[in-house]
Amino acid sequence: MRLKLFRAGTMFEGLAQVRAELGPDALILSHRSVGDLVEITAALEPNDEPAVPDAALLAALDYHGVPASLRTALQAGPLDAALARTMTFAPLPLSTGGSPLVLTGPPGAGKTLTVARIATRLVMSGVKPLIVTSDGKRAGATEQLAAFTRVLGLTLLAASHPVAVARALARRADGEPVLIDAPGCDPFEAEQIEELTGLVASANATLVLVLPAGLDPGEAAELGSAFAAAGAGLMVPTRLDLVRRLGGVLAAAAAGRLALTEAGVGPGAADGLEPLTPAGLAARMLAPRGKSS
Incomplete structure (x- = not known):
C-alpha cells in the first residue's frame, strides 16, 4: 500500500490534492486539524497505483504548455478519460425559455x-x-x-x-x-x-x-x-x-x-x-x- 500525507488550508483543497496525485480510487485513512491546516493521510492499493505515464502523452502535455497544476492529473491518462475527470464539459444552455x-x-x-x-x-x-x-x-x-x-x-x-x-x-x-x-x-x-x-x-x-x-x-x-x-x-x-x-x-x-x-x-x-x-x-x-x- 502506498501512503502519503497531504496538508492544505481546507478539507476541500486537501481532497483535491489527493485526487490529483493518487486518483479517484485513493483511500482516506485519516484527517485532522493541525493549526490552521488540514492534514490528510491517503493511500493507494498497489494494484491501483498509476502506471508510468506514456511518453507520447508527456510529450503532448509539454508541447501544449499544460500548467503544472494540471499535469499530474492529466498524465495519469488515457488523456480523454483524464480530461473528463479533471475538466468540466457542458452544452450551451440554448433551450427555449432559458435565461439569456x-x-x-x-x-x-x-x-x-x-x-x-x-x-x-x-x-x-x-x-x-x-x-x-x-x-x-x-x-x-x-x-x-x-x-x-x-x-x-x-x-x-x-x-x-x-x-x-x-x-x-x-x-x-x-x-x-x-x-x-x-x-x-x-x-x-x-x-x-x-x-x-x-x-x-x-x-x-x-x-x-x-x-x-x-x-x-x-x-x-x-x-x-x-x-x-x-x-x-x-x-x-x-x-x-x-x-x-x-x-x-x-x-x-x-x-x-x-x-x-x-x-x-x-x-x-x-x-x-x-x-x-x-x-x-x-x-x-x-x-x-x-x-x-
Missing part, C-alpha cells in the same frame, strides 16, 4: 462571430432567437452583427446600457432564446467589470466567456479567474483552427472552474462552431505536430 446568454471576453476574442454562429445553428434547427448588441464602443460592431441577422431574418436590437437592455428584453417573445453580444471587456478594470455585471443583472442572464486559444497559459489562467469572479461559468474557446497549442484553453477553464462548451474551429458562420468533448479535445492534443484536428 451574455457573451463576454477580451476585445477581439470573437464574441460577435460566436453570437452569429450560435444564432445560425438555432435558425437552422427551426428556432429564431432574439439578438441584442450592447457593444456601442467598437466601431462597426453593430453593423457586423446586423449583416448576419439580416441574412438570417432575425431581429437585432441595440442596447448600450442596462436599462436599454431591460427594455429590449421586454420585447422577447414567449420562449424565445436571447443572445446578447457584450462589449469587449478588460476584467482587470473595475469600471468595465461593473458595466458587465450590471448588464448581466439587468438581463438576469448567464455569462459566457469567449476566449481565443493560443494565449500564454499564465495569462489565460488569470483571465479565466477574473471573468469567473465576474460571474462567468461557461467558456467558448475560439480559433482552435488557427493555433497548435491548447494549454491556454485548459489553464483558463481550470483556473476559473469554467465548463468548456463549444469551440470556434473554422471561419464559417454555419459550421465554425462545434461541441467540445473530452475525446475531441484529447484528439486535438495528441494529433501529429503541425495539426490540430
Whole structure:
C-alpha cells in the first residue's frame, strides 16, 4: 500500500490534492486539524497505483504548455478519460425559455462571430432567437452583427446600457432564446467589470466567456479567474483552427472552474462552431505536430 500525507488550508483543497496525485480510487485513512491546516493521510492499493505515464502523452502535455497544476492529473491518462475527470464539459444552455446568454471576453476574442454562429445553428434547427448588441464602443460592431441577422431574418436590437437592455428584453417573445453580444471587456478594470455585471443583472442572464486559444497559459489562467469572479461559468474557446497549442484553453477553464462548451474551429458562420468533448479535445492534443484536428 502506498501512503502519503497531504496538508492544505481546507478539507476541500486537501481532497483535491489527493485526487490529483493518487486518483479517484485513493483511500482516506485519516484527517485532522493541525493549526490552521488540514492534514490528510491517503493511500493507494498497489494494484491501483498509476502506471508510468506514456511518453507520447508527456510529450503532448509539454508541447501544449499544460500548467503544472494540471499535469499530474492529466498524465495519469488515457488523456480523454483524464480530461473528463479533471475538466468540466457542458452544452450551451440554448433551450427555449432559458435565461439569456451574455457573451463576454477580451476585445477581439470573437464574441460577435460566436453570437452569429450560435444564432445560425438555432435558425437552422427551426428556432429564431432574439439578438441584442450592447457593444456601442467598437466601431462597426453593430453593423457586423446586423449583416448576419439580416441574412438570417432575425431581429437585432441595440442596447448600450442596462436599462436599454431591460427594455429590449421586454420585447422577447414567449420562449424565445436571447443572445446578447457584450462589449469587449478588460476584467482587470473595475469600471468595465461593473458595466458587465450590471448588464448581466439587468438581463438576469448567464455569462459566457469567449476566449481565443493560443494565449500564454499564465495569462489565460488569470483571465479565466477574473471573468469567473465576474460571474462567468461557461467558456467558448475560439480559433482552435488557427493555433497548435491548447494549454491556454485548459489553464483558463481550470483556473476559473469554467465548463468548456463549444469551440470556434473554422471561419464559417454555419459550421465554425462545434461541441467540445473530452475525446475531441484529447484528439486535438495528441494529433501529429503541425495539426490540430
